[in-house]
Amino acid sequence: MAGELAAPKFDPRARLAAVAVLSTLAIAIKDVAWLAGLVAVTFLLLSLGRFDPGRVLPRLRRFGPLFLALLVVQSIFAPAGRPLLTVAGIALVTMHGLIAGISIVLRLVIIVLSAAFIGSTDPMELVLGLVKLRVPYEIAFMVLLAIRFLPVLMEEVQDALTAIQLRGVDLPRIPPGAKLKLYTSIFLPVVAGALLRARKTAVAMEARAFRAYPQRTYLDELVMQRSDVLLTVMSLLFGILYYLLYLRR
Numbered sequence: 001m002a003g004e005l006a007a008p009k010f011d012p013r014a015r016l017a018a019v020a021v022l023s024t025l026a027i028a029i030k031d032v033a034w035l036a037g038l039v040a041v042t043f044l045l046l047s048l049g050r051f052d053p054g055r056v057l058p059r060l061r062r063f064g065p066l067f068l069a070l071l072v073v074q075s076i077f078a079p080a081g082r083p084l085l086t087v088a089g090i091a092l093v094t095m096h097g098l099i100a101g102i103s104i105v106l107r108l109v110i111i112v113l114s115a116a117f118i119g120s121t122d123p124m125e126l127v128l129g130l131v132k133l134r135v136p137y138e139i140a141f142m143v144l145l146a147i148r149f150l151p152v153l154m155e156e157v158q159d160a161l162t163a164i165q166l167r168g169v170d171l172p173r174i175p176p177g178a179k180l181k182l183y184t185s186i187f188l189p190v191v192a193g194a195l196l197r198a199r200k201t202a203v204a205m206e207a208r209a210f211r212a213y214p215q216r217t218y219l220d221e222l223v224m225q226r227s228d229v230l231l232t233v234m235s236l237l238f239g240i241l242y243y244l245l246y247l248r249r
Contacts, residue, residue: 010048010049010227010228010231011125011129011222011223011224011225011228012118012121012125012126012128012129012130012222013129013132013133013222013224013228013232014224014227014228014229014231014232014235015049015117015118015121015129015231016118016129016130016133017231017232017235017236018045018117018231018232018235019114019117019118021235021236021238021239022038022041022042022045022110022114022235022239023110023111023114024239025038025239025242025243026038026106026107026110026111027107028243028246029243029246030103031103031246031249032099032102032103032106034242034246034249035103035106035107035110036106037242038106038110038242039106039109039110039113041238042109042110042113042114042117043113045113045117046113046116046117048231049117049120055116060109060112063105063108063112066108067101067105067108070101070104070105071097071098071101071102071105073097073101119147123144123147123148124144124220125220125222126140126143126144126147127140127141127143127144128218128220128221128222129222130143131216131218132222137216138211145201149194149197149198152197153190153194156190156193157186157187157190160186160189160190161186164182164186169182
């Protein structure tokens with residue numbers, strides 16, 4: 001609506017600074033309550049960055065089996081605390097394992113949300129931001145290729161699975177061994193196609209004199225706005241204050 005203030009479009013460098021602070025805190029902090037606070041802050045950051053946090057929830061649902069597996073693994077290999085679920089004398093879920101598993105799950109949630117915050121940036125702007133941060137252009141270009149190729153590979157895998165299901169194969173009901181063989185037969189052609197695509201890309205890059213000069217020029221330039229500086233400074237101050245409060249809890 002006219003008259004409403006649009007959410008700021010943050011500079012990639014400001015986004016990288018915020019994500020670096022959140023990721024560092026997620027690794028350094030072990031308390032579940034404080035990690036949950038970081039998850040809330042990350043959701044707020046997504047809202048400020050013109051990204052609907054609700055779009056991330058379907059991605060998090062895919063990690064449901066992994067999250068449950070982490071809870072069981074932590075309980076079995078770190079058997080401490082009161083047993084919550086015991087089968088044949090083996091404590092499958094303990095209080096310590098539950099807390100440790102939840103902390104790992106919260107860290108993964110922060111990483112996924114941070115990746116979504118970075119992924120909402122234009123890929124070319126992200127490359128320019130990395131170059132401005134003195135990252136070699138070759139590495140920045142590798143990041144750009146990864147951003148471009150990963151969705152294509154995921155789409156190819158999904159198309160292959162859809163084609164198999166259209167032929168009458170019920171994936172959820174086939175035995176684990178047959179399912180493993182099926183996924184292997186799918187991924188090998190996808191990886192081979194990715195290698196061929198990478199070779200063509202390399203030839204195209206050489207034909208256009210990639211790395212012919214030590215310095216490159218760019219059509220667009222990134223300029224840090226007030227909102228970008230504010231986000232960077234606030235992220236650093238928040239990280240320091242949050243960790244100090246965590247140490248003094």
